[in-house]
Amino acid sequence: MLQTIDHELLRTFVAIVDHGGFTRAAQAVNRTQSAVSMQIKRLEEDVIQRQLFERQGRQMLLTSEGATLLGYARRILDLHGEALTMLRQPDMVGKVKLGVPDDYVMRFLPGILKSFSHTWPLVDVEVQCAPSSELINRHKGQLDLSIVTREVGHEIGEILLQDETVWVAAESHATQRQSPLPLALFEEPCFCRRHACNALTRAGLSYRVAYSSPSLATLQAVVGAGLAVSAWMKSLVTPGMRILDETDGFPALPDASIVLLRSPEATSPVIEGLAQHIIEGFRL
Missing domain, CATH: 1.10.10.10 (Winged helix-like DNA-binding domain superfamily/Winged helix DNA-binding domain)
Incomplete structure (x- = not known):
């Protein structure tokens, strides 16, 4: 020894x-x-x-x-x-249960968790990924904090970011010229899906929902392959994708809000610490 x-x-x-x-x-x-x-x-x-x-x-x-x-x-x-x-400081240890749609996992979560771990190195973070509608239902009693998407004017909790909802297609394909237009959209219930379909109907554009998934990564793969057009928040658009607007014949879509929900039963310095890191993470 x-x-x-x-x-x-x-x-x-x-x-x-x-x-x-x-x-x-x-x-x-x-x-x-x-x-x-x-x-x-x-x-x-x-x-x-x-x-x-x-x-x-x-x-x-x-x-x-x-x-x-x-x-x-x-x-x-x-x-x-x-x-x-x-x-020797019990407030510096513990566990936090965080709910977040996979939409924001790659875009926002790495920086938030890295920053939080530097300040609270002994705290365990349990991340549950699910669509916003499920996280809202799970929020009370099952999760300490949740990051969810809401329609503007229907926010609950603290607004982290308000963002444009945009049409996206692969830069290297002309999928947007197909008729009927193939769409890749989030599963129901999703207000973004509802707004996209309603906007196309009002504009008199023919479409079909060719792909449906709860996962942004799946929709990004489908759009990137030139198989469909989709609609999601502008902050989530990745390189290799093109934003479509009125000049391409696509109607404008309502903005969306990303909000932070706190469980009223879950109050501790650890939970509040992660909440503050989330708020700062969405300001960057």
Whole structure:
């Protein structure tokens, strides 16, 4: 088994370096000078088996081995203190259940979770992906926070982003010229699907729903292959796709809102911490 280093020996070693000698270090670690000398002797002879200091006149200078150990010692002591701080604060640990449609997983969630993990490294996040209609039904009692899409004017919760709903097609295909127009839309119930179909009907354009899925990734694959035209929020349009508008013969669509729902039963600093990171994540 590898020999371990008592962190108190490291603390004394660092104190000697920082305070310029054994006498002041002894005061800093609340030990006698002889006790400090014994600690360093033990560290040098029994643990490291290398000389850490050399005396030049009245100065105690680090050897090359001592300089190497100093960097490790500071890191070990910093991690030791960080672990104790985290574990002694119950508000810094816990679990959050987050509901989110897969629409936003790749676009927004990576940055939000990365930022949150830096601030709350001991908190577990359970992510449940489902359409907005399902998340709203699950919200009370099953989820702490939910990110969902709502029609403008029918928002509940806190608005994170209001965005245009746009028609999209593959740049490298002319799918939008087909008649009837093949569509790839989210499954019912979806107000975006309803608005798209109603807008085409009012414009007198013939269409068929050729593909239907709850997954944005699936719709993106279908559209990217030139198999259909779809409609989703402008912030979710990816490279290789073209936005279609009135100049292409497509009617305008109503805007949509992304909102954050908080469960009234779930209140804790951890949950509020993730909520704030979500809010900041949608501002970027």
